[in-house]
Amino acid sequence: MHEMMLRIRKFEEKIADVYPEQEMRCPTHLSIGQEAAAVGVCAALQREDRIFSTHRCHAHYMAKGGDPRRMIAELYGKKTGCCGGKGGSMHFTDESVGMMGTSAIVGASIPLAVGAALASTMQGANYLAVAFFGDAGVEQGVFHESLNFAALKRLPVIFVCENNLYATQTPLHKRQVIDNIYQRSAIYGIPGERLDGNDVLAVYQATCQAVKRCRQGQGPTLLECRTYRWREHVGPNYDYDMGYRTKEEVEEWMAKCPVNGWKNKLLNSGITTEIELDKIARKIDEEVESAFKLAKADPFPDDADLLKDVF
Ligand SMILES: Cc1ncc(C[n+]2csc(CCOP(=O)(O)OP(=O)(O)O)c2C)c(N)n1
Secondary structure, three states, X not given: OHHHHHHHHHHHHHHHHHHHHOOOOOOOXXXXXXXXXXXXXXXXXXXXXXXXXXXOOHHHHHHOOOOHHHHHHHHOOOOXXXXXXXXXXXXXXXXXXXXXXXXXXXXXXXXXXXHHHHHHHHHOOOOOEEEEEEOOHHHOHHHHHHHHHHHHOOOOEEEEEEEOOEEOOEEHHHOOOOOOHHHHHHHHOOOEEEEEOOXXXXXXXXXXXXXXXXXXXXXXXXXXXXXXXXXXXXXXXXXXXXXXXXXXXXXXXXXXXXXXXXXXXXXXXXXXXXXXXXXXXXXXXXXXXXXXXXXXXXXXXXXXXXXXXXX
């Protein structure tokens, strides 16, 4: 889990570094600071399990086993990208690892995951489905319809709300009267839990429980992972100057960095050493360099194929 969180962090930091070069021609929403939710959840899943994501989908794709080299090619709009260069940052799909779809429509991942879980049940298949969504996703009516239906049919679906406290520049308390996302599960008769979304182990353990319930036919679970995005809503920069949050608040959350927090726990418990972790970090640095170099050199889609697989 440490390696995957660090991989996500380093790939996204590199995206932020090169984004101003204007060679990535898609908007990009970074998850720097939120890595533990993606990694903790996906570590509890099997390859055949299916996930659905949002505009902020890089971390989910990598955590589910997606190929970062194909991800970077996608951001550069190249033929070798996970959607042939036609999806860009907000529309990753890769059936080979169960990344079934991402949508920039707030809340859209929720009914899609419920549909996949219904299909799994109807087909007698073993896979379960996960919907990742932000705290604004619960403001969509479809959140309630989906939870109700999934609870009623006891579908194998896990609802994962990454509550980073903001929807673009609007804080949670200006949009919702009560700060109780996880408790909304109760009205549909399913379990709901609030987690420290920066604690990868806590997220992993809660997801394992939810997975168990799905596999035993006990139906859905709602997990609210409290976390924080360090960079601006869309784009590579820090946004202290925008006035909707303070530098102090961002720094407070940076001190709760999910990557460093877990790294320190591993070191303090003697499970690993600085030398081992340095080796992992160097290996990832090489992956990053190679992925960007190859992706930049890759060809764009052929003109004749531009309308293929576009819907
Ligand atoms: C249905 C819909 N309404 C509005 C938007 C514009 N929009 C894009 S992202 C966003 C906020 C998303 O916040 P949240 O779901 O909490 O996710 P986060 O960006 O914090 O990860 C909004 C309102 C949209 N994409 N879709």
